Amino acid sequence: MGLTSDKVLALAVGAGVLLFAGTVWWWPRLAGRSVRAVLGRMGLLFATQVAVFAAVGLVANQSFGFYGSWADLFGRENGQGVVVDHSAGTAGGPLRVVGDRRVTRASGARPDVSGRVEEIRIVGRTTGIGSPAYVYLPPEYFQARHRARTFPATVVLTGYPGTAEALVDKLRYPRTALELAKAGRMRPMILVMLRPTVAPPRDTECVDVPGGPQTETFFAKDLPEAVSGHYRVGKGPRSWGVVGNSTGGYCALKLAMHHPEAYAAGAGLSPYYDAPSDPTTGDLFQGDKEQKNRANLWWSLKNLPAPDTSLLVTSSKSGETNYKDTLKFIERVKDKKPTRVSSIILESGGHNFNTWRREIPATLQWLDERLDATQK
Incomplete structure (x- = not known):
């Protein structure tokens, strides 16, 4: 799926929503002070923020057209233009x-x-x-x-x-x-x-x-x-x-x-x-x-x-x-x-x-x- 695909945007938004809901649901279970609980909270927060930022970035890219493909985003699109x-x-x-x-x-x-x-x-x-x-x-x-x-x-x-x-x-x-x-x-x-x-x-x-x-x-x-x-x-x-x-x-x-x-x-x-x-x-x-x-x-x-x-x-x-x-x-x-x-x-x-x-x-x-x- 391409960078500008609506499916990619929908997946990013869906992931953000699910991770947010999962964070709310699992937070009480990870309220302890054990290493496992702390790492669990850190993992949920990190994953949720990454998903949210990815969704916002994809929305901005579709609105303003900064990048047209994954290769373009990562600087790997190098095919020369032909007049x-x-x-x-x-x-x-x-x-x-x-x-x-x-x-x-x-x-x-x-x-x-x-x-x-x-x-x-x-x-x-x-x-x-x-x-x-x-x-x-x-x-x-x-x-x-x-x-x-x-x-x-x-x-x-x-x-x-x-x-x-x-x-x-x-x-x-x-x-x-x-x-x-x-x-x-x-x-x-x-x-x-x-x-x-x-x-x-x-x-x-x-x-x-x-x-x-x-x-x-x-x-x-x-x-x-x-x-x-x-x-x-x-x-x-x-x-x-x-x-x-x-x-x-x-x-x-x-x-x-x-x-x-x-x-x-x-x-x-x-x-x-x-x-x-x-x-x-x-x-x-x-x-x-x-x-x-x-x-x-x-x-x-x-x-x-x-x-x-x-x-x-x-x-x-x-x-x-x-x-x-x-x-x-x-x-x-x-x-x-x-x-x-x-x-x-x-x-x-x-x-x-x-x-x-x-x-x-x-x-x-x-x-x-x-x-x-x-x-x-």
């Missing part, structure tokens, strides 16, 4: 570096061998939004024979609340990009890693909030402008991609759909398709119906001109709550030429780092195939 292309006929100034770190922990690793991750601070020229970020620079960036070369760049976004450090240390984007490039499976690429939460603690869902943070404009205009002004990134729209998980995945799809002039490709790992409204977001639209509609990707697909961009969405058959919506999104995009859509659908995987680590290698390769830093 399926659904397109017909196809299978400076506003940026300051404040620190740096190695991509790998190898002693004495040089940037021209292992690349470098720089910690930066960006201040949007048009929006005034300031945000910390990390930039991964591949080894070729520092090699003399590539000193005139420009590179494609991908913006990498966390979920909410998320931390940019997790993109480096937990999801291992820089290390994965380095390993794939060394293996010849993708070209060197610059990664710009940050949170979509540019006005913490508020979750702005990459929306231009009326009278508030102009988050969509920051990511569509200010961020690429600042990075291109400081690093050797290609200047054309085909030079930029965007990827994110959860909230970041929703943002990535929206940015690619709304701003094909800025992003040639957008990948959503476990995304959703409409901005939520809850205590973390507050009132994002202030009664502005046009903004509310734009934030709804279903509305955008139906009512806006189809953008010339590529989209990638991911989900799993077991463990993700967005599976049915993702299949529906794929079908709707397939009818919206020239927009192209691809997907990664896992058999099992919850809404967690282990699942996204399985999808990231194929996602980076997919982005590499769609970006070209030499085009103007």
Whole structure:
């Protein structure tokens, strides 16, 4: 029986109830001071608590989709995601570096061998939004024979609340990009890693909030402008991609759909398709119906001109709550030429780092195939 099975949940709840009743029933008989009585009481209490905590954990997992299987729970789910292309006929100034770190922990690793991750601070020229970020620079960036070369760049976004450090240390984007490039499976690429939460603690869902943070404009205009002004990134729209998980995945799809002039490709790992409204977001639209509609990707697909961009969405058959919506999104995009859509659908995987680590290698390769830093 699978981790998300209703039978497993029922067994856990039943075990908890029976052990609680058994504890009440047997307690008077174990009231003595003998070793056997003490061990009996300890055993009943321990077993009851384990059963109760297991039941609560299973309820939480089914509600929020943290893990999709037992292997996923124990970190043993390691099958890599495979991209399926659904397109017909196809299978400076506003940026300051404040620190740096190695991509790998190898002693004495040089940037021209292992690349470098720089910690930066960006201040949007048009929006005034300031945000910390990390930039991964591949080894070729520092090699003399590539000193005139420009590179494609991908913006990498966390979920909410998320931390940019997790993109480096937990999801291992820089290390994965380095390993794939060394293996010849993708070209060197610059990664710009940050949170979509540019006005913490508020979750702005990459929306231009009326009278508030102009988050969509920051990511569509200010961020690429600042990075291109400081690093050797290609200047054309085909030079930029965007990827994110959860909230970041929703943002990535929206940015690619709304701003094909800025992003040639957008990948959503476990995304959703409409901005939520809850205590973390507050009132994002202030009664502005046009903004509310734009934030709804279903509305955008139906009512806006189809953008010339590529989209990638991911989900799993077991463990993700967005599976049915993702299949529906794929079908709707397939009818919206020239927009192209691809997907990664896992058999099992919850809404967690282990699942996204399985999808990231194929996602980076997919982005590499769609970006070209030499085009103007």
